[in-house]
Amino acid sequence: MENKIKEIxxxxxxxxxxxxxxxxxxETSLRDDLGMDSLDLAELTVRIEDEYDVDIFEDGIIDKxxxxxxxISKR
Amino acid sequence: MKLFFHYKNTDIxxxxxxxxxxxxxxxxxxxxxxxxxEILKQLIISLINGNQITLLDSDFSLEEIKNLEISExxxxxxxxxxxxxxxxxxxxxxIEKNKDQWELTLYTSGTTxxxxxxxxxxxxxxxxxKKSEEFMKNVWGYAYNPTHFAGLQVFxxxxxxxxxxxxxxxxxxxxxxxxxxxxxxxxxxxxxxxxRTVIPYFKNPVEKIERITTGGEKYDETFENQLKxxxxxxxxxxxxxxxxxxxxxxxxxxxxKISDRIKDKIRINENNELLIHKSLLGQSETFKLENDWYKTxxxxxxxxxxxxxxxxxxxxxxxxxxxxxxxxxxEAEIKKIENVVDALVxxxxxxxxxxxxxxxxxxxxxxxxxxxxxxxxxxxxxxxxEWKIPRIIRFxxxxxxxxTGKKVRK
Numbered sequence: 054m055e056n057k058i059k060e061i062x063x064x065x066x067x068x069x070x071x072x073x074x075x076x077x078x079x080e081t082s083l084r085d086d087l088g089m090d091s092l093d094l095a096e097l098t099v100r101i102e103d104e105y106d107v108d109i110f111e112d113g114i115i116d117k118x119x120x121x122x123x124x125i126s127k128r
Numbered sequence: 129m130k131l132f133f134h135y136k137n138t139d140i141x142x143x144x145x146x147x148x149x150x151x152x153x154x155x156x157x158x159x160x161x162x163x164x165x166e167i168l169k170q171l172i173i174s175l176i177n178g179n180q181i182t183l184l185d186s187d188f189s190l191e192e193i194k195n196l197e198i199s200e201x202x203x204x205x206x207x208x209x210x211x212x213x214x215x216x217x218x219x220x221x222x223i224e225k226n227k228d229q230w231e232l233t234l235y236t237s238g239t240t241x242x243x244x245x246x247x248x249x250x251x252x253x254x255x256x257x258k259k260s261e262e263f264m265k266n267v268w269g270y271a272y273n274p275t276h277f278a279g280l281q282v283f284x285x286x287x288x289x290x291x292x293x294x295x296x297x298x299x300x301x302x303x304x305x306x307x308x309x310x311x312x313x314x315x316x317x318x319x320x321x322x323x324r325t326v327i328p329y330f331k332n333p334v335e336k337i338e339r340i341t342t343g344g345e346k347y348d349e350t351f352e353n354q355l356k357x358x359x360x361x362x363x364x365x366x367x368x369x370x371x372x373x374x375x376x377x378x379x380x381x382x383x384x385k386i387s388d389r390i391k392d393k394i395r396i397n398e399n400n401e402l403l404i405h406k407s408l409l410g411q412s413e414t415f416k417l418e419n420d421w422y423k424t425x426x427x428x429x430x431x432x433x434x435x436x437x438x439x440x441x442x443x444x445x446x447x448x449x450x451x452x453x454x455x456x457x458x459e460a461e462i463k464k465i466e467n468v469v470d471a472l473v474x475x476x477x478x479x480x481x482x483x484x485x486x487x488x489x490x491x492x493x494x495x496x497x498x499x500x501x502x503x504x505x506x507x508x509x510x511x512x513x514e515w516k517i518p519r520i521i522r523f524x525x526x527x528x529x530x531x532t533g534k535k536v537r538k
């Protein structure tokens with residue numbers, strides 16, 4: 054699952070001319086470390102929703118990669 | 129013998145139509161048919177008898193018809209055909225004689241929400257029909273569903289001038305060029321989406337076409353250039369019409385003219401929405417009027433006292449993080465890119481920006497999708513603001529169309 058999430062994150066980063074990541078760290082911040090802006094985050098949540106049927110921002114905006122994994126695991 | 133209708137492999141002359149009408153003993157009040165000839169024949173019979181008739185789209189499911197609140201008893205109601213027709217002139221006379229009793233009920237395409245019922249008299253539904261010697265040789269390429277307003281416009285124009293109608297609406301795309309040439313079609317009326325899906329199959333220009341009428345979508349320059357390429361001798365006319373009001377304006381290019389005849393019945397409000405006075409409308413219980421004015425839901429730009437441009441349907445504007453985006457604008461940009469056939473831009477909800485844009489794009493055959501995706505994004509990035517760029521692109525074979533041949537936007 055973590056590989057898939059990394060893949061999705063990299064799709065969003067690459068399409069939007071940002072640097073992709075080699076390894077996922079649970080503490081990585083989507084905004085501060087990966088440089089995602091609102092549109093990137095919006096795209097990310099939609100892509101994850103398509104893959105896992107989970108709205109990761111359902112209970113509020115999350116920021117760390119670890120929180121994404123947590124939200125998806127809950128389902 | 130003048131041809132009346134061509135459909136699939138059948139050609140029916142006006143003489144044969146009249147014989148068939150005279151042989152038809154009764155018709156239903158609610159016409160729910162697939163065969164376009166049958167639909168038009170029954171429509172003519174209702175006209176010569178002065179009966180009420182309702183045209184139901186053949187792709188309504190029985191479930192949807194129930195939701196229109198038409199009882200099974202009503203659906204089975206029949207009328208006897210009391211009139212015998214001698215010839216075409218006799219047909220016209222009987223239609224004229226009974227036009228005050230005749231009533232046509234249609235259901236709007238309902239691109240958003242439930243279809244609404246509208247009742248028309250001959251005067252509104254045939255408002256823009258012109259009868260003249262100069263139209264005698266016209267041959268109509270018929271590319272609308274005959275249960276819808278635009279289809280009825282072509283029908284009345286052709287009928288009153290005794291012109292042939294060549295039905296190409298659901299014909300195999302690959303055969304349309306040949307059919308147009310075989311029957312010497314001079315006039316075609318269809319939505320831009322129809323032309324767009326058909327033109328990629330054309331091998332050569334169709335020179336006999338004199339007039340292309342289109343409507344139902346916002347003007348698109350790339351599209352118009354394509355039309356000029358394959359119909360080099362055609363005048364291109366854009367019509368603004370709705371199920372509620374019928375045909376109202378016409379445009380060469382994207383600027384619509386408000387004729388003097390209806391000028392005082394048209395208004396543009398402070399939100400740039402087009403308003404039509406109730407006197408121009410058919411009858412309906414569901415029209416929401418604001419002091420006698422009907423809000424069309426069309427956002428327009430006023431050019432001057434007599435001219436305007438269509439911008440978008442009010443409901444189609446998409447809100448991306450506070451920015452209002454017109455999906456048509458973006459579709460137009462995407463379609464300018466080489467190898468793109470058509471595009472549909474839609475909204476996808478999310479909790480951060482409200483919406484993001486997604487796009488369904490159809491490409492020419494044998495084009496690499498991955499390569500195109502990046503090409504499209506890079507291209508749009510140069511032309512559009514960031515929030516106007518579709519974030520999720522899906523390639524499809526065909527863009528799904530509504531019953532009136534418009535793109536399904538919901």
